[in-house]
Every structure is written in structure tokens, then in C-alpha cells.
Amino acid sequence: MKRKILTLLLLIAATPLAAQLYHPGERLDYRVSYRAKMFPNTEIGAVEVSTVEESHDGTNCYKVVGAGRTLPTYRWFFNVEDIYTVWVDPQTLRPMAFNSSIREGDYTFRSDYVYDWEHSEIRTRWQSRQRPEKHKNMPLEENSMDPISLFFTLRAADVASFREGEPATLQMVLEDTIRHLRYRYLGRETKKIRNMGKFRTLKFDCQLGSSQGYSFTDGSVFTIWISDDENKIPLYIESPVKIGSINAYISGYKGLKYPLSSLIK
Template identity: 75%
Template sequence: MKRFLLIILLLAAAAPLPAQLYHPGEVLDYRVSYRAKMFPNTEVGSVVVRTTAEPSPDGEAFYKVVGIGRTLPTYRWFFNLEDIYTIWVDTQTLRPVRFQSDIHEGDYTFESYYTYNWADSTVRTRWRSRKRPFSEKSMPLTAESMDAIALFFNLRTAAAESFRENEPATLQMLLQDTIRHLQYRFLGRETKKIRNMGRFRALKFECQLGTSEGFSFTDGTVFTIWISDDENKIPLYIESPVKVGSINAYISGYKGLKYPLTSLIK
């Protein structure tokens, strides 16, 4: 589940641009399912991503984006999971200001906090598992290195015509004390049928999240993602193979989109 919340939050579509799409009131709902030869396509979890506008105590305005992944009630007796990721974004510069994660997976807990300082191009990170003391690190910051949620919103205004089929590119994801690299290739356009939602015109990408060493993709996570072929560019369907079968996430609802969802075929 944590993998798919992060993947949904990593739109990974093109090289960085100054514009980002933060629209208060936007809500994206997803279902996560497991599929194998001996098992039906079983829904096991849900993910929701919400964007709101939130004033700070000192009067500044921020966009607040929250991504929450949960195990469905039917499976919580077996494995209870609730992962929450939150960022605050400056409404003027459209840059992330703060990030935090609060992860609960069975008996395992993990929390992390990032504070961005764009004036001197650094980010301060703090993280810990369970109730151990915090570890801290300060790292250099570039326009290409952001947390997972900021990357998700980065470039949603990119023109699809700028994508080049089979041309590899790399994005950078900030993760505690290191930078993880996300490699992707645009595979082209196709029509994608989504359960209970209909058929969509989609942009298809093959992506691979590098290992903790950063540049190694030999044993990183590989997944395929389809995003809506319209101005919203929202993730529609994600598929990732596992040792037995595959895990899939697909959009199950949406509201408050900034642009009409013209990719939906009537």
C-alpha cells in the first residue's frame, strides 16, 4: 500500500517546469487490488488525495495536499495500515514549504518531516521509526528534487506534445537522508478501460524507482502508469508486478478538477 500511495503521488511525466497545478477542492479517490492466477482481482485498500487552501497563523496562504492510504475494513484484522502524507505549498512561488509523513503498518510506525529553505537551496529532514530518537540531515536542494507529493503535482500543466516516445528521463525524489531517482519512458497513447468509470484516452508510461543507492535501477521497483490525456493529467491506472501476481491501483472517483475531464470517452 505504501508503494502505491507513493506511486500515485509521483506523476512522473516530464522535465520540471515553473508551473504546477494545485487546485483547492480537488479530490482523487483510488482503489488498490491484488491479482494472481489463483486469486480473483481482490480490492484490499484505498487511497485519497485532497487539496485545500489553508492560512497560516502569521497570515500567509498555503495550499495543503494530503494523501492517505488505508487497508479496507475487511482486511484490517489481517494487516492494518494507515499512511498519511502531507505538504504545504507557498501559493505565490508554488514551491513546497513543509512535508510530513505519518506511517502505521501493523506494529511498525514511521514519521518524517522536511523543511525547505529555498533561499539557500537546502532542505532539513528529520525522521524516526517507532519512538526512537530522531535522525536529522541537511541536504542540497535543486528544482528537480522534491518530496513525493510535490513531484506528483509538478508538471501537470506540461503539454503532452512535448513527450517523446521511448525517450528515457529521470526525476528525483527526496527521501529522508538521500535522493531516490525515478526513471521513466513515455510509451505512447492508448484507450484505457477503468472499472466502474468507463474508457479514457490515456498517456502510458513505464517507470522504475531506483534503489536507495540512488542511480541503480537493476533491482528497483518497476511499474506502468496511465494518466489522463487532458489538461488535468491525473493518474488513472497503475500496475506493478510482484513475486506472485500483480498489484494494481485505479481511479474510483474524483471531484473539484480544475479542467474538464475531456479524456473520458462517453
């Protein structure tokens, strides 16, 4: 359950696009809760996704940071601090580099990716705890992305291009494997978000394949509701676990490029 909290939230909003919406100054805040029969809605964590302009290796780019942390009340029980960062070329809107720093209890993990689009290759390196660092080069395809890049993939989509119930698949780079994300558009739905109000949303059913890449029999399943406006903000995600479910919902936002017209006043 612990690894699902941030990873799933950063995977949401994933469909193929010709472009993605990166807007410097935008910040999205989320709360993560655990829900079960004996725990109707227990908030356990917070996630922040922010975009700024920054120079990386001498190139001006968009820097997007996704940070997930356990709320102070629960840090004594299990302390989580996961930070994912991606640098994006503002001209091509392709990711240039990716970094993750994960601390969950006594477990630590870091990884770095370098995208070489000219030679269609991605170079990855990763290390957990005190184990030796590992490296791997893998083929890079147009729709191969890290979790943060996938987070933005839906943002500029033309809603008219969605076909209800039609399945599609994307690829996600994870250290030494290419995992597959399968999704289906389920249609429009009005969704009430705690402390935020009611929104017109686009609903998607998603499934992340296992580490073998093509197998979906033991992957993660989740449902995502996205704002039905030009911003395409992920508003709510729900994923079942062995007992109950993990839920993440938007709790605040600022610096949006477009009006949040999906909010029903």
C-alpha cells in the same frame, strides 16, 4: 508489497515542468487491488488525494494530503494507515514543507522536511518506532521533491513536448537520501477503468532507483496511465511484485479545474 500500495500511487505523474496544477477543492479517490493467478482482482485498500487552501507558518498556501488505508475487510489481517502532507507556495508553486505519518501493523514512522529554497537546502528529520530521531541536511535542486509534490509534477505539462521512448530522470527526497525516478513516455492509449469507463490516456513506464540513488537494478518498476486532457489525472497504475501485481485505479473525483474530456462517452 505493503509499502508499495501508497508510495507508488503518490509517485505517479512525474515529468519536469515549469509549473504544477494545484486546485483547491479537488479530490481524487483510488482503489488499490492485488492481482495474481489465484486472486484475479482483490481490492485491499483506498487512497484519497485532496487539495485545500490553508495558512502554514503565517503564509497562505496550498495544502495537499494523500491518505492511504486498508479496506475494513482486510484490517484484521494487516492494518495500513499512511498519511502524506505537503504545503506549497501558491506563488512559486514550490513545496514549503512536507510531513508523513505511517502506521502499518505494528510499524510506525514519521518524517518532516523543510525546504529552504533561498539557501538551496532541505532539512529532514525522521523517526521509526521508539528509535532516536535522526536529522540530515541535503542540497536542494530545482527538481528535488517529496512524493506528494512529484504526484503533481505532470499536471501542467504540454503533451506536445513529450518524445515517445525518450528517457528522463527526476529526483525524490526520502529522509536521508536523494532517490532517482526514471521514466519514458510510451504514447497514447485507450484504457478501460473499472466502474468508470474508457479514457484516452498518456502511458508512461517508470522505475524508482534503490536507496543508493543511482542504481535502478533493485528499484521499483511501474506503469502509469494519465488522462489525456488538461487535468492530467493519474488514472491507473500497475506494479509487479514477486507474485502477481499491485494495481491502483481511480474510483471517483470532484472539484476538477477542467472538464474531464478524456472520458469516452
